[in-house]
Structure formats: C-alpha cells, structure tokens
Amino acid sequence: MGEAGRILLAHGAGGRLSHRLIELFVDAFDNPILQQLNDQAVLDPPGSRIAFTTDSYVVDPIFFPGGDIGRLSVCGTVNDLAVGGAEPLYMSASFIIEEGLPLDELERIVHSMAREAASCGVKIVTGDTKVVERGKGDKLFINTAGVGRVRDGMELSPSRIRPGDVVILSGTVGDHGMAVLTKRKGLEIDIPVESDCAPLHTLVAAMIDASRGGIRAMRDPTRGGLATILNELCESSGCGMLIEEERIPVRSEVRGGCELLGLDPLYLANEGKLVAVVDRDCATAVLEAARKNHLGRDAALIGEVLEGPPGRLLLETSVGNRRILEKLSGEQLPRIC
Numbered sequence: 001m002g003e004a005g006r007i008l009l010a011h012g013a014g015g016r017l018s019h020r021l022i023e024l025f026v027d028a029f030d031n032p033i034l035q036q037l038n039d040q041a042v043l044d045p046p047g048s049r050i051a052f053t054t055d056s057y058v059v060d061p062i063f064f065p066g067g068d069i070g071r072l073s074v075c076g077t078v079n080d081l082a083v084g085g086a087e088p089l090y091m092s093a094s095f096i097i098e099e100g101l102p103l104d105e106l107e108r109i110v111h112s113m114a115r116e117a118a119s120c121g122v123k124i125v126t127g128d129t130k131v132v133e134r135g136k137g138d139k140l141f142i143n144t145a146g147v148g149r150v151r152d153g154m155e156l157s158p159s160r161i162r163p164g165d166v167v168i169l170s171g172t173v174g175d176h177g178m179a180v181l182t183k184r185k186g187l188e189i190d191i192p193v194e195s196d197c198a199p200l201h202t203l204v205a206a207m208i209d210a211s212r213g214g215i216r217a218m219r220d221p222t223r224g225g226l227a228t229i230l231n232e233l234c235e236s237s238g239c240g241m242l243i244e245e246e247r248i249p250v251r252s253e254v255r256g257g258c259e260l261l262g263l264d265p266l267y268l269a270n271e272g273k274l275v276a277v278v279d280r281d282c283a284t285a286v287l288e289a290a291r292k293n294h295l296g297r298d299a300a301l302i303g304e305v306l307e308g309p310p311g312r313l314l315l316e317t318s319v320g321n322r323r324i325l326e327k328l329s330g331e332q333l334p335r336i337c
Contacts, residue, residue, distance in 0.1 A: 007101040012131025021129055024107065028114040029093075029124040041125035043090060049150040051086035053077060057142045060335040062109065064183045066176075066194030067271070069142055070109035072337060074116040075199045075271060076222070077146040082201040083218035083274055085156045085208065086148030088120055093144050094128040098137035109140065120199045122146075151208070158236035158277075160216040165305040166283045167243060168276045170203060170290055171196070171298040173226050174254040177268030177333055182257065193253050198272030203295045207276060210289035214282030220274050222337055224328040227266040227313065229275055231327045235311045242314045242322070243303030266315075267328045269336045277305065 010017045026034060033041050055076055062069040078088045093113065097106065117124050175196040182193060200220065208215060217237075221229040226248070234241050250265045258265050272295060278286050283301060290296030306314075313325045 003100075005103050007097050007099055007103065007106065007131060009099050009131055009133065011097070012129065018129070024110055025093075025127060025129070028110045029117070031123045031125065033123060033125040038126075041090070041092070043125070043147070046089050046147070046149040048152070051081050051084045051148045051150050052145070053080040054143070054145040055080060057144070057337060058138070058335055059180065059337055060138060061180075061183055062105070062139050064195055065179045065192055067197035068109055068112050069140060070113035071116045072197050072271060073142045073144050074113050074120065074122070075197050076337060077144045078120050078122060078199040078201055079220045079271075079274070081146050081148035082199075082204040083156070083220050084148075084150070085154035085204075085218075086150045087205075088122050088146060088148045088201055090147040091117065091122055091124045091144055092126045093124050093142060094130075096130050096132060096137055096141040096143070098132055098139050099134040101139050106140070116199065120201060153213075154208070156215060156217050158217045158233050161233065161237035161239055161277050161305055162216070163239055163305050163307040164280055165216055165277050166280050166301055167230070167241060167303040167305070168278055168283065168287055168290065169226065169248065169300055169302045170200075170274045170276075170296045171272075172249040172251050172254070173221070173270055173273065174250060174258065174265035174268035176271040177225070177336060178254045178257050180269075180336055181261070181333055187257075193251070193257065196270055196272035198295055200272065200274055200295060203290060203293045204274065206289045206293050207286050207296075210285040211278060211282045212285075214279035215286065216277045216279065218274055218276045221270050223269050225265070225267040225269055226275065227264075227325045228328045231313050231325065233275075233277065234313050237305075238310050240306035240308045240310060240312045240314065241303055242306055242316060243325075244316045245318050247300050247302045249298045249300055263332060266325065267332050269333070271337065
C-alpha cells in the first residue's frame with residue numbers, strides 16, 4: 001500500500017497536496033468568513049464585551065470512548081468561553097500533523113469537529129496546517145482560539161467569592177480521565193467508561209438565568225480534576241472551602257477503576273462538567289435549573305465557602321474526618337486533553 005492514503009511531508013509544502021488538505025477543512029467547516037481564505041478572519045464586533053480564549057489539545061489516543069481529539073478541541077474551547085459567561089461565536093483551529101497519519105483518520109476528526117461546532121452554533125473561521133516529520137510529533141495536535149459575546153452586566157470571578165457561598169458540581173467526576181486511561185492501556189472494564197466530553201454553553205446559560213446574578217464564579221475541572229480547580233478558586237479568592245465526599249457523584253465503574261489503579265477520582269480530568277460557586281440564597285434555583293438540563297441531571301451541592309483557613313480546601317470524608325486536599329502533585333495522567 002505504501003504511503004497512499006496517508007499524510008506526506010508534501011502536504012505541508014504549500015503545493016498541490018497542501019491545497020487539497022486545505023479543501024478538506026474548508027469543505028467541512030464551510031461558512032462565508034472561512035471561504036474568503038484570507039490570512040485572518042474579519043469579524044463584526046459581537047458586542048461591547050468579548051471573551052477570548054486559546055488552548056491546545058494533545059490527547060493520546062486521538063480516538064477514545066465518547067469522543068476524539070477534534071470533538072474535544074471544540075468542546076474545550078466552547079466550555080472555556082461559557083464558564084466566563086460568554087456565548088461562544090467563533091473559533092480558529094490549527095493542526096500540527098505527523099507524517100504518516102492516515103487521511104481517513106484526519107477526515108473523521110475534521111468532520112467530528114464540524115458536527116460539534118455546528119451543534120454549538122460556532123463558526124470555525126480561520127486556521128492553519130503544518131506537517132512534521134515522522135517521529136517528530138504524535139499523530140495530531142490541535143490548537144484553537146475562541147471568541148464569544150459576554151452577557152451585559154456579567155462578571156464571573158473568584159474575587160467575588162464570599163464566605164457562606166455554596167459549591168455546585170454539575171455531575172459525575174473522573175469519566176474523561178478513566179475513559180482515556182482505559183483506552184490507552186487496553187484495560188477491560190465490565191461496564192466501559194465513556195468520556196463526558198460535551199459543550200456546556202446551554203447548561204451555563206440555564207444556570208445563569210436561574211441565578212439572577214448570584215453566581216460568583218464558574219470553572220470546568222479539566223486537567224488536575226475537581227480538587228485542583230477548587231484549590232485554585234480558594235487561592236484566588238483568599239477563602240477556604242469545605243466539600244463533602246459523600247455528596248460528590250462518582251460513577252461506580254470509575255470508582256472501581258480508581259481503586260484498581262490506585263488513583264483518586266477527585267484528581268481525574270473531566271471534559272463535560274463544571275463547578276459553580278453560588279450565593280446560598282439562589283442555590284436551590286440554580287441546582288434545579290442544572291438538573292433540568294441533560295448535562296446537569298446529576299448536579300449536586302457538594303460544599304460551602306468558609307472564612308478559613310484562607311486558601312485551603314478541606315474534604316469531609318465519609319467517616320466524618322476532615323483533611324486538607326492539595327493540588328495535584330506530579331502528573332496523574334499525561335496527554336489527557
């Protein structure tokens with residue numbers, strides 16, 4: 001078969017093969033802005049305030065239960081905008097492709113991105129491709145940037161967190177990390193775990209509408225998991241937090257896999273969950289709104305904000321003891337997103 005049907009260095013040389021590669025992206029991400037094929041996308045200002053984010057995706061393997069690197073890149077970008085109170089509008093996507101990648105795998109990923117972006121109402125309006133020599137990359141890396149419109153009067157920031165606020169988690173933790181790990185290691189689990197990879201913008205909008213301004217801050221607990229993100233919120237706000245182990249939803253198969261592998265689900269990555277710190281007075285309304293959305297049906301109130309110890313996250317265990325939860329030390333699972 002030779003190199004037929006695979007990415008060649010010539011795909012990155014700027015000639016005929018490069019243009020064929022570009023056609024794949026233009027056809028899949030079709031929209032009037034992209035069709036101009038300029039070196040930039042000229043956008044109409046989406047409002048008085050915009051949110052801007054950038055991220056890179058290097059997940060291994062590039063296909064995993066519940067998603068792939070393309071879907072992950074769209075969802076991750078959308079979610080970074082959404083938890084800042086922004087409506088996602090535009091994305092860029094740049095691809096670093098290793099020589100030898102099968103073209104049919106690239107096509108699957110590109111069309112996965114296109115479907116996910118269309119479902120979110122997001123246009124992929126500009127991008128780039130580079131091809132690196134065999135052994136100088138690992139199949140495919142994707143870099144994105146995203147632009148969104150921030151709601152009028154919306155301000156979500158750890159600086160707004162106050163003692164007495166409560167912590168709401170939108171669903172089970174550890175699904176993405178366990179799905180990638182089992183696929184990577186070829187582990188067999190009685191009930192396969194799928195990644196929770198999903199765009200959270202509709203869930204965020206429903207929670208914001210129900211809160212009437214009572215949401216202080218939101219984050220999506222990706223690398224480092226729930227424990228690391230809550231530690232960051234504690235440090236940024238100068239407050240302490242107490243979360244209750246028994247209130248944190250974890251799928252039985254994820255818990256079992258963690259026990260088998262010596263991992264802690266509180267540190268496993270998630271790609272379709274969020275944490276919200278909310279004024280106690282609106283917590284019930286926000287929780288009910290989350291549970292009405294299919295992405296928040298397992299939402300739970302898992303803890304509260306304390307005056308102290310400042311910057312410290314405490315866990316109340318299932319046996320009633322309290323201990324400090326630190327940030328992730330080392331790397332529990334590299335190349336997770």
